[in-house]
Amino acid sequence: MKKFDRRSFLKTSSLSAAAIASTSLLASCTPPKRTSKGTYMGGFAAPKIPNLRAAFIGVGARGGDHLRVVASMENTEVVAISDLYEDHVERWSQIASDIGKGERHQNVASYFGGEDLWKKMLEEVKPDVVFIATNWENHANMVIQAMKSGAHAFVEVPIATTLEAMWEIIHTSEETQKHCMMMENVNYGRT
Secondary structure, eight states, X not given: OOOOOHHHHHHHHHHHHHHHHHHHHHHHHSOOOOOOOSOOXXXXXXXXXXXXXXXXXXXXXHHHHHXXXXXXXXXXXXXXXXXXXXXXXXXHHHHHHHHHTTTSSOSOEEEESSTTHHHHHHHHHOOSEEEEOSOHHHHHHHHHHHHHTTOEEEEESOSOSSHHHHHHHHHHHHHHTOOEEEEOHHHHOOO
16 A cells, blocks of 8 residues: 555545635636527627617717717717716717708707616617727616617726626516627727
8 A cells, every 4th residue: 555645635625625716616617507698699680770779878988989980980879878967968969960960869868967877768768789988887787778778888988896796687688689798998099
C-alpha cells in the first residue's frame, strides 16, 4: 500500500473540495427551464419600416446624442420624448425640429415631470422604436414594456442588472418578435 503523507492528503482534499464547489457553481449557471412561448430570434429579420417613428426615454447627455443621430437619418420621424425634466424635453424637441428643417420632427409629443410618464408615452404614441438612456435600474423594465407595446428597443448599457431580468428580456423579445439591442457608441459610431 502507498504511503499517504500530508502533502498528498492536502492535494487530494483540495481537489475534492474544488470539484464539489464547482459542481454547485456550474449548476447555478445553467439557464432556467425555457418558459418562453415565443420563437428564437437568432437570424430574425423584422419587416422593413418605410418611415421609422422613434421615441426617446431619457434625453440627458447620452439620450440626446442618440436623438440627434436618429433625427439626422432619412425616413425617420421623432414622435415623442420622455424625460424627468421639462427643459430637456423642450431643448431636444427643438433640436429635432431644427434638424427636420420644417419637414420632419415637427409634432413631437412631450412627456415630463413623472417617473412613469414613459409608459403613457408608449401607450399613446405607439412608436416603431424606442431609445432608452435612463438610470440603470430602469433599463430592463423599460425595454420589456417597449417591446410589449409593439416597439423595437434600443438601450444604453447595461441592458439589465440581474440574470432574471435578462431572461425576461429574452422571453419578451421572442414572444413579441421585437428586436432589443444594447447600444455602445464604441461599437456603433461616435456622435
